[in-house]
Amino acid sequence: MVIGIKQVFSEICAMGISAEEKVPMSQYTSFKIGGNAEIIAFPSSEEQIAALLKLCKENTIPYFVLGNGSNLLVSDEGIAGVVINTGGLSALTYEGNGVINCGAGVSLSKLCNFALENNLTGLEFAFGIPGSVGGAVYMNAGAYGGEMKDVLLDCVYLAEDMSLKTVPVSDMALGYRSSMFAKNKGIVLSARFRLCSGDKKEIKEKMSEIIERRRSKQPLEYPSAGSVFKRPEGHFAGALIEKSGLKGKTIGGAAVSEKHAGFIINKGGASAKDVNDLIKYIQDKVLENSGVLLEPEIKTVGK
Ligand SMILES: Cc1cc2nc3c(=O)[nH]c(=O)nc-3n(C[C@H](O)[C@H](O)[C@H](O)COP(=O)(O)OP(=O)(O)OC[C@H]3O[C@@H](n4cnc5c(N)ncnc54)[C@H](O)[C@@H]3O)c2cc1C
Known part of the structure; x- marks a missing residue:
């Protein structure tokens, strides 16, 4: 028997989630x-995630997998069904030989600090990206010349058919801010990273340098979802937006950052509609000015 959303909530609580x-x-x-x-x-375990997925599927209730929510624009009408927060997948272990095994809910910054503690180099580029490991794998997050693809070994995910699968990095279809998980709807449960032995002082210096670059270039004092648009081939989105005279352009509570034109910031009380209207405005102006159609990097979710 299929049950409604009210009963699904009771079931979730009855399962101890x-x-x-x-x-x-x-x-x-x-x-x-x-x-x-x-x-x-x-959910606080992989088993609880599987139980939630089963419950949603059996009752045709929509679900959405949430990492740290740092690449999302959620609609003003909200999200129907069940949002599955992966923050409870927090295991983090060093397996030796440069391999770290990490739950999908661990933050990238925590992972980077763990690599530092174990004198492992390779992940410094990711320090300060405010995502979870699951979100970073899904997005193939990257910065300062590095991306997840360079350091991942494999990951375990829960497939749509409820089976557990392990996939090597070569089969994850990792491209520019994309992976196979957007297509196959797999839920990343954990990932293993292969790093190299390094000098703690040098790793720490590189991490500090990267954080400093972020602080000086990005409007971290305002809420945002990072760079709104993907880097168009042969261009930089921020430079195209700036050249179109849009720095500071404001719609409602949403504004193009004065510090980094690739960021839309929430100056206070911005709605998703404000952000969407500003995205459309920027796309139109940049297309008119330079013939380039900017494609959003952020994920729009909701009713
Ligand atoms: C200030 C700022 C700076 C940023 N800088 C960078 C940067 O330098 N480089 C960069 O690449 N990004 C950057 N971002 C964007 C963002 O941090 C990354 O895209 C990050 O990887 C998103 O991870 P998340 O956990 O927050 O995912 P979310 O925003 O929660 O979700 C993003 C997508 O991943 C899916 N997802 C999340 N977890 C899982 C999972 N376990 N299994 C399956 N799907 C999942 C969600 O369903 C959603 O579709 C920045 C954002 C901010 C706010």
Whole structure:
């Protein structure tokens, strides 16, 4: 028998999984934007994630997998069904020979610090990217000349058919801010990284240098979802936006950052509609000015 959303909530609680109803997604996104999630669940193990997925599938309830919410624009109407918060997948172990095994919910910064503690180099580029490991694999997150593809060994994911699969990095179809997980809807549960032995002092210096570059170039004092657009071939989105005279352009509470034109910031009370209208405005102006159609990097979710 198929049950409705109210009963699904009761079932989730009965399974011992922490959950809440009607929670503003603005609390779970770096943009501080987004209407209510009908249900947000906080599984603390891979088994609980599998149980949630099964429950949603059996009752045709939509679900959304949430990492740190740092690449998301959630609609003002919110998200129907169950938001599965992966923050509870927090295991982090060093297996030796440069291999770290990491739960999908671990933050990239925590992972980078763990690599540092173990004198392992290779992940410094990711220090300061405010995502979870699962979100970073899904997006093939990257910065300063590095990307997840360079350091991943393999990952374990829960497939749509509920089977557990291990996939080597070569089969993840990792491209520029893309992976196979967008297509196959797999839920990344954990990932292993292969790093090299390094000098702790040098690793630390590189991490500090990268954080400093972020602080000086990015408007970290405002809520945002990072660079809004993908880098168009042969150009930089920020430079094209700046050349179109759009720095500081504001719609409602959303504005093009004065510090980094590739960022849209929430100056206070921005709605998803404000951001979407600003995205459209920027796309039109940049296309008119330079013939380049900017493609959003951030993921739009919701009703
Ligand atoms: C200030 C700032 C700076 C940033 N700088 C960078 C940067 O330098 N480089 C860069 O690449 N990005 C950057 N970002 C964007 C963002 O941090 C990355 O895209 C990050 O990888 C998103 O991870 P997340 O956990 O926050 O994912 P979320 O935003 O929660 O989700 C993003 C997508 O991943 C999916 N997802 C999340 N977890 C899982 C999982 N376990 N299994 C399957 N799917 C999952 C979600 O469903 C969603 O579709 C920046 C963002 C901010 C706010």
